[in-house]
Amino acid sequence: MELNGAQILVRTLMEEGVDTIFGYPGGSVLDIYDQLFQSPIRHILARHEQGVTHAADGYARASGKTGVCIVTSGPGATNTITGITTAFMDSIPMVILTGQVPTQFIGTDAFQEADIIGITRPCTKHNFLVRRVDELARTIREAFYIASSGRPGPVLVDLPKDVMQARMEYQDVPAKRQARKEPVFLPDTADLEQTVAMLKEAKNPVILVGGGVLRGRASEELREFVRKVKMPVASTLMGLGSFPADDPLWLGMVGMHGMYYANMAVSNCDLLVTLGVRFSDRVTGKLSTFAPRAKIIQVDVDATSINKNVLVHLPIVSDCKSALVQLNTMLGNNGLEDLRESRRHWLDQIEKWRVEGALTYTRGELIKPQMVIETLNRLTGGNAIIATEVGQNQMWTAQFYRFNEPNTFLTSGGLGTMGYGFPAAIGAQVAFPDRLVVDIAGDGSIQMNIQELATAVKHNLPVKIVILNNGYLGMVRQWQELFYEKRYSHTNISGQVPDFVKLAEAYGALGLRTADPDEVESVLKKGIEASGPVIMDFLVEPEEKVYPMVNPGAALTEMQLGRETGL
């Protein structure tokens, strides 16, 4: 049957199982929008293309599916860059469809032309310009395959308008997989046998998990592995949720704002088993002092992540799931049961650190931001889907919200994108209309994509926004206080933020506010119970800082706890 490019595109998307697209229309994608109008695919219209991409990213992180966006050429495409780079840094599977000027105009500085292939080459896993309609279906399938396989990532497909209009005889063939790159990396059995031997030998072992466990859908296998080996589990920011925070073997987050006991355990262990961790500078602190006594076993699907920042003793190029499934089989039903006694001393030591460096804050007359998150955690039983912006709000959430389930924590870890959380929460709410989805924001970051309130209201997506409103760009202010002698250069925004309650109302959402610690719980309850989107504006202690803190360039053991201790 004869179809045009836009029709073939929509058909191929449906073949790939796409039922939801985030997008924003424009001149170059009119033909595609005309077909979407007639298709069963749900289209979520955001209010800015950055919002489009973050929403698709949040959808992908929460659901595990590939997020799909469509935007127009030129500014529509360039507005996606922050969202694409955010997804790229955190290995999120996304397919971004951009409109492009007709092929005969490419290179002529035509209206709304941008060389989006050139622009996005360094921030996508791969990208394609479709020059002929007969390449279209194959390219789209390839894009979905690349986005979701191996180490996932965003793939951009640039679609010139004339290609969308071109007609061809299209045969509805079942999606035939091409011979493709991306070999599946399976772990080497000898390496796994060595791993088991090292596990048995270790006296002071720690497991460190990262985003690769979540992206590799290996949470279940991780839990089984830990049950067998009985080793304490620390996590990077990106790994939160892959192992239950309520488990006694859970150490919490490591790194710059990690738990005291997690950083101490990693710094003193004799064996560090890392799963899907890329050793970011925020995780390792000073590289030369990172886990100085440990033999390191690194499991990662991406060979370029191995020996990149930290030299490891046993590299295993494999997805986390394949490696853990085989390790679990090798360990048998009894696991390392008999080693529990020889590790007693290590677990006692960790327990001591846990007591010494317990996460805490002091209460005062003003609301402490940590208290808001602690209360939210209590009210939701750690079972909400939580998105964050970037900065103090993000770190307090990572510290005080106890994630128990995979894919419930949506945060921009690699790029650190302010303005990520709210649209990401919208995307997660689209994936899970019946779950509680909360964006924890600061008064600075929420304004970076506040326009998406219209999206939430229009699509009846009851996302709850918790603003920890301290009148500052808080994390930058914290660094200015600690490292720039309190010269608060352009970080004091008090009096310059809108009335968030009125703002919510202006968009047709509910706005709530309190400055009273005694009202935190009731406001949260009211917000959670409300049927639609809500902004909860908590006026918090302006100068509260995130602790523990490892100063940039310092060793993980050199933590400032921000309080008087005997340490």
Added chain:
Amino acid sequence: MNVDNHTISLLVKNKPDVLARISGLLSAKGFNIENISANVTMNPDITKITMVAKGDTATIVKIEKEMKKLIDVVDVLRVKSKIAIQREMALVRVKIDRKTRDDVIKSLDPLQCRVLDESSDRLVLEMTGETAEIDQALVSLEALGMEDMSRSGVVVL
């Protein structure tokens, strides 16, 4: 640390932007390439890119791993200098007079060398050889009045 020249050969899909992907990734990761050459292979869909990078082994391994990750890179081969034949080419213009002409020709004896053009005061030469040989020839030619030269990247088989 042992910083040497290493030759890496890539088999890549013959597509318009594949070189941009490779050079973009190298610059993004902070790797410097000494020289590069590219042309299509016996299979018209595949291009062979040969590049020489300076660095210690760890750096070269990183470059290879990054290259392997590119979707359009089909294969990455480290060229072992003892086994592979490596050649580069130089075109050189030398100012001569009756006295120096023979010195110039003589200095090139060990090399595969051809005179492409000759007048009473200029010689244009084409030479191929291993990188070190070309280096050496260029040094002697400079002393004898080299005016200009153009040098290719390394090709290997």
